[in-house]
Amino acid sequence: MRTTVVAVVMVIFCVMMADADVKPQRDFNLQRFAGKWYRVGLAYDSASFVPFRDKVKASMGIVTALPNGDVNLTMWDATPLGCQVMVYSYEKTNLPGQFTYFSTRHNMVKDITVMDTNYTDYAVVLKHKVFNREYTQVALYGRTQTVRIDAINKFKAFALSLGFSRGSILTPPPAENCPPSRSG
Numbered sequence: 001m002r003t004t005v006v007a008v009v010m011v012i013f014c015v016m017m018a019d020a021d022v023k024p025q026r027d028f029n030l031q032r033f034a035g036k037w038y039r040v041g042l043a044y045d046s047a048s049f050v051p052f053r054d055k056v057k058a059s060m061g062i063v064t065a066l067p068n069g070d071v072n073l074t075m076w077d078a079t080p081l082g083c084q085v086m087v088y089s090y091e092k093t094n095l096p097g098q099f100t101y102f103s104t105r106h107n108m109v110k111d112i113t114v115m116d117t118n119y120t121d122y123a124v125v126l127k128h129k130v131f132n133r134e135y136t137q138v139a140l141y142g143r144t145q146t147v148r149i150d151a152i153n154k155f156k157a158f159a160l161s162l163g164f165s166r167g168s169i170l171t172p173p174p175a176e177n178c179p180p181s182r183s184g
């Protein structure tokens with residue numbers, strides 16, 4: 001009982017430390033991170049996003065490691081207009097595990113940091129609204145559509161520690177037929 005409490009306090013403490021100083025996964029390895037992921041968790045506080053919360057699906061993405069260390073992320077999103085595919089380009093920074101990208105929608109450079117991953121099961125990814133300032137989104141990625149509860153709990157605790165409200169922390173259901181199955 002007591003060890004559990006200590007362990008929980010330790011985890012919360014570590015998460016708060018991460019909050020104070022955003023550090024990517026130690027010894028981040030892009031080759032191991034590449035490949036297929038499902039976005040099985042999303043924390044996003046934007047007021048304009050509230051009406052869409054219960055429509056979010058666990059999108060599938062493919063991380064492609066480019067030879068120069070940059071990344072292309074191909075994402076399939078189930079939208080009211082059908083399954084849409086988008087390619088996002090992330091540029092590496094001096095810090096392995098941290099990337100920048102230019103948001104055409106918001107017309108500014110944002111950054112994206114792989115905070116924690118064990119490559120084979122899950123990854124927690126943090127996105128800033130303005131480079132290095134103001135968290136905008138935390139995502140939990142899984143190699144499959146169901147990740148273990150300990151990874152989900154880690155993601156939720158991290159999002160809460162950054163000030164995301166409980167209602168903004170989502171674990172969406174799988175997307176249906178997106179990307180479309182090739183059988184038809």
Ligand SMILES: *[C@@H]1O[C@H](CO)[C@@H](O)[C@H](O)[C@H]1NC(C)=O
Pocket residue numbers: 064066072087089
């Ligand atoms: C990466 O994405 C860019 C922009 O969409 C595209 O021009 C390029 O061919 C992609 N590279 C790979 C290896 O997929």
Ligand SMILES: *[C@@H]1O[C@H](CO)[C@@H](O)[C@H](O)[C@H]1NC(C)=O
Pocket residue numbers: 118120121122148150151
């Ligand atoms: C990654 O995390 C999962 C779930 O938390 C765990 O079952 C698995 O053993 C871990 N893999 C490695 C290589 O640490």
